[in-house]
Amino acid sequence: MTESIVSIKDLQYRYRGQKEYALDGINLEMPRGEFLVIMGPSEAGKSTLAATINGLIPHFFKGKYVGEVSVMGRNAKENSVAEMAEVVGMVFQDFEAQLFSTNVELEVAFGPENFAVEREEIGRRIKENLEYVGLTAFGHRPPSTLSGGQKQKLAIASVLALKPQVLVMDEPTTDLDPISKMGVFEITHRLCKRDDLTLMIFEHETEEALFADRVAFIHDGKLVKIGPTREMLCQVEMMEEMGVMPLGIPRFFKMMGAAELPLTPEEGVKAFQASGWKVDEAAYQKTVSAENADLAKRDKPVIQCRDLEFSYNPEVQALNGISLEICEGEMVAIVGQNGSGKTTLAKHFNGLLMPTSGAVTVDGLPTIDQGVFKLGQRVGYVFQNPDHQIFSETVFDEVAFSPRLRKMSEKEVKQCVTEALKAVDLVGFEEEDPFALTKSGRQRVAVASVLAAKPDVLILDEPTTGLDYAEQRSMMNMVRRLNENGSTIIFVTHHMWVVAEYAKRVFVMKGGKVILRGSTREVFSHGDELAEAFLRPPHFVEFSNRLGHTFLTPDEMSDYIEGVQE
């Protein structure tokens, strides 16, 4: 265990053309077989650090490089990226762009081919690695037909085929739904048991760090803290300060003043039972009925679907008989696995897609009679990736795009833009170049540019994907504010904690059908049905479910506890 596999000494790095150091004095030694999770907010230097391990920095990205990175004694600066590939495997966040072969087997073969491995041996490695990640049955399928989780598994297999000593994964599960995430992490758990492989994962999903040997936090290009997993994950306040999501369970026990902080739902249930605390049953029931009464009050439907069916081509039915109503002033989440039809459904609400059979009405009129241009004024749609819609040179022009298309006078345009920017906290950024903003900034511009058309209903497709915890919070707080000011909000998401904390009502989709619907609390109390839809409530909700009540946040639960010794 004494020999260091990965060794980083006084590493400093600055991208060309930037003033700030992206990495500022990193020192790290990793023994053979260690599993290290590195967490930190956006722009902290996670991806930059990941790219230094196999030499993408300084070879691919040019800049000022001081210090030394070596893996198995190979210096990352003196060896080319291709040479480093023999010892370091790298898996990227974007699973679409990192696969390029036309079938699964050839994708795995690509790496070994580059190192002139014999054909028979390549065949063996393909078989072995596809078995390892559970994709044997898909050997001849084109990667483009796989689901997101399968693609990421394939990416892992194709890297493992090189027999690397070190595997680096840069946010491998950020874009995946909860169960695909678990599938990928199930693989990493098996990998970390192999003592010949040293594993380094960059993440901001805290629940997945539980299996690591050590956890490190990175902030402003510095390794702020590194230590054993349990010790690190109990530092609730520090994590919150750094913009990393703390686990709900230790957070709850910390709020309750417990000395020992449990981490997992199992530990939480045990600790709760040992503490002698009780949930105030009467108060809980009162809250539940108040919530239901509140939902029942909303009875002016804006969007209605009747037996909605839709298919992209005759073979695949994407939506399969959906009937639902969304009322004015609601805040609704649509959840489901990748490919369950949630985005397809949402695209029917503003007329981007028209039903193959059945009907969708907005304000009582079928979408088919209104068309996307007219509906756009009533129902705004924010696409998942802000880079799919930004094209202007200034934030102002970008946001003004929609009002100008609708032939408003320049004065009205100005007012619309000002209001929209105010709603997303971007006042003062009018003359900035939108492409120079951070991802969360661009996401806000995208929301503002949709808000500028003054829609009453706002659909957000994955509004929090690719943002860090603090950014996700501020984005969703902003959305909640819009809702409180009267907008009807519909959002599609993978982030279950976002649903738990922000949605009032939830639709769970699977195979083009809505299989579960109701108030957020009610939906999250059905753990089994959620698992059937390949979803999973956050650890904290699971913990409260096991105690017989469904609480959505630690703060909420702490108000209902009796029997605490002061």
Added chain:
Amino acid sequence: MDAEIYLDNNSFIHRLDPRTKIITFLLTFVAILLFQDPVWMIPVAVLILLQLAVSGSFKNLRRIRYILIVLTVSSMILWNFFSSGETPLFWVFEVESFYYSIARTALMILMISTGMILISTTRNEELVLGMIRLGLPYRVGFAISTSLRLVPTIASSTMTISQAQRSRGLDLDSGNLVDRIKKFLPLLVPVFISTIRNTNIFAMALESKGFGAREDRTFYLNLKMQKADYYVLAFAIIFTVASIVFAILGYGKISGLTSF
């Protein structure tokens, strides 16, 4: 969204060696280019139609049908400006130049079709390997196949982006030509940016898997010429040589045609 060009059909043409398909493709180009008279293009056209039918590649041609229609109409008109004949028909059209424009249009459509047959029936990796076995350096072969690979990626991101802009109120279906071109700007910028970004990650993933690490590299795919390959090649060579002979003998010209 299914944006792949390769069709997983396992037809007779799919099973041919990629080298056979590449050589046949090049020979077909020669044969198409030889004649001015559309009548003389009928044999090669029939052969290409036959290949389209056998391989099932009509499906891919249908996907680009609008482009094909626009090309056909404009080429049927434009070639009359660039050539002239002796027998007037109407306006800039003469009988000879009209025939010639049919031939030129057929030439273009046939070239597109034969290219489409090649990429609809050959996997990217097979194409690269075929080109390398025919003597091209690996990097060149890989570059060609990568550019082909980009087409479906760009097509599908264009789809998403046009939906995003349409839901912001962009109306792509009305206005005059200049208006319409202006309207495409909000689509082009994001398409470029997302393509550049994807290509960047693609390049990083390539290098991270050891692209170019060794001078030699092995190939998991194994190419073998079968009997059918030799028959097809023999036929293609005889056909092309015969066409060349006829062309040299002066057949297939349109008399009285001047083209620029």
